[in-house]
Amino acid sequence: MNILAIESSCDETAAAVVRDGRTVLSNCVASQIEMHTIYGGVVPEIASRKHVEAVSGLAREALERAGLSREEVDGVAVTYAPGLIGAVLVGVNFAKGVALALDRPLIPVHHVRGHIAANYLTHPDLEPPFVCLCVSGGTTAIVDVRSYTEMEVLGGTRDDAAGECFDKVARVLGIGYPGGAPMDRLADGGDDAKYELPRAHVQGAELDMSFSGLKTACLNLIHNAQQKGDALDLPSFAASFGRAVSESLVPRAMEASRRKGYGRLAVAGGVAANRRIRADLEAACRQSGDRLFLPELKYCGDNAAMIGCQGYYEFLAGRTAGLDLNAYATRDISLG
Numbered sequence: 001m002n003i004l005a006i007e008s009s010c011d012e013t014a015a016a017v018v019r020d021g022r023t024v025l026s027n028c029v030a031s032q033i034e035m036h037t038i039y040g041g042v043v044p045e046i047a048s049r050k051h052v053e054a055v056s057g058l059a060r061e062a063l064e065r066a067g068l069s070r071e072e073v074d075g076v077a078v079t080y081a082p083g084l085i086g087a088v089l090v091g092v093n094f095a096k097g098v099a100l101a102l103d104r105p106l107i108p109v110h111h112v113r114g115h116i117a118a119n120y121l122t123h124p125d126l127e128p129p130f131v132c133l134c135v136s137g138g139t140t141a142i143v144d145v146r147s148y149t150e151m152e153v154l155g156g157t158r159d160d161a162a163g164e165c166f167d168k169v170a171r172v173l174g175i176g177y178p179g180g181a182p183m184d185r186l187a188d189g190g191d192d193a194k195y196e197l198p199r200a201h202v203q204g205a206e207l208d209m210s211f212s213g214l215k216t217a218c219l220n221l222i223h224n225a226q227q228k229g230d231a232l233d234l235p236s237f238a239a240s241f242g243r244a245v246s247e248s249l250v251p252r253a254m255e256a257s258r259r260k261g262y263g264r265l266a267v268a269g270g271v272a273a274n275r276r277i278r279a280d281l282e283a284a285c286r287q288s289g290d291r292l293f294l295p296e297l298k299y300c301g302d303n304a305a306m307i308g309c310q311g312y313y314e315f316l317a318g319r320t321a322g323l324d325l326n327a328y329a330t331r332d333i334s335l336g
């Protein structure tokens with residue numbers, strides 16, 4: 001089954017063709033980052049307009065690169081939640097048009113389910129059940145992936161997402177947007193014990209996390225240093241920050257995996273590209289005996305191949321939509 005997949009939930013317009021859920025025939029991404037960099041963050045209105053401009057050309061390119069004609073498309077999958085609502089609506093409406101024109105099923109896909117599915121593309125032998133740590137710009141959650149389409153959130157952030165925290169701290173340091181990758185690189189050679197930063201605990205909810213205190217502590221530290229005219233040791237600050245984020249995420253992911261006992265732990269989302277978090281997870285899994293699944297870097301950030309992959313399993317589970325499909329800014333992953 002050839003699925004044409006569309007993703008437009010944030011600042012990347014993406015189209016891909018995926019065969020039978022696991023074989024990527026094409027994967028095209030048009031990033032808007034350059035445009036939003038000027039403003040230090042995503043401007044929703046601009047994002048929507050850029051998606052409108054890019055989406056049809058990108059879908060055509062995805063088909064061309066896959067070497068398929070329109071008639072060879074068997075289904076149209078699209079991210080319908082969560083995301084910037086105007087941005088998601090662009091993809092949903094485009095996908096509806098294609099599904100209607102080709103008379104093919106329309107398959108709605110939850111964006112975070114897509115991030116989880118990125119692991120199936122990298123690891124052909126991975127099958128549910130497993131526990132997945134989902135960490136992106138908008139989501140930080142530990143998910144029990146019971147089957148391809150049955151999922152439950154075991155723990156999550158009570159406030160900011162980990163990626164958001166990376167982005168805000170990087171913005172105040174003036175090292176660019178999105179800030180995760182530059183912060184990751186900046187940490188090279190730094191002393192991760194030089195700056196003492198807080199790790200939050202949510203009482204009574206061991207698997208929940210909080211990043212707003214860490215973010216505030218970082219911003220205060222940076223502003224205090226600026227006011228006193230002290231120079232921050234930037235690599236050590238970035239390394240201390242990366243360690244604080246990792247030490248919030250990794251022990252909870254390991255605890256969730258221990259509780260579930262599947263012996264398989266996956267990671268998903270843009271922050272899954274972080275080298276410190278990857279290294280800490282690798283070390284923790286070596287010790288626990290869990291098998292660790294990390295998505296290839298090209299599938300960590302937003303892309304449509306992951307939507308085409310998850311879309312296949314949603315289709316097999318009978319989860320298709322009519323042309324009255326709506327888009328949602330927020331939606332629980334367990335609802336699909």
Ligand code: KG4
Pocket residue numbers: 010135136137138139162163164166167178179180181184269270271272273274275300301302
């Ligand atoms: O998954 P993604 O592309 O978009 C969302 O669905 O949110 O994730 C983007 C997030 C941004 O916050 C970005 O700063 C972060 O992923 N990110 C990283 C790294 N690369 C991207 N965070 C930490 N370390 C990285 N290497």
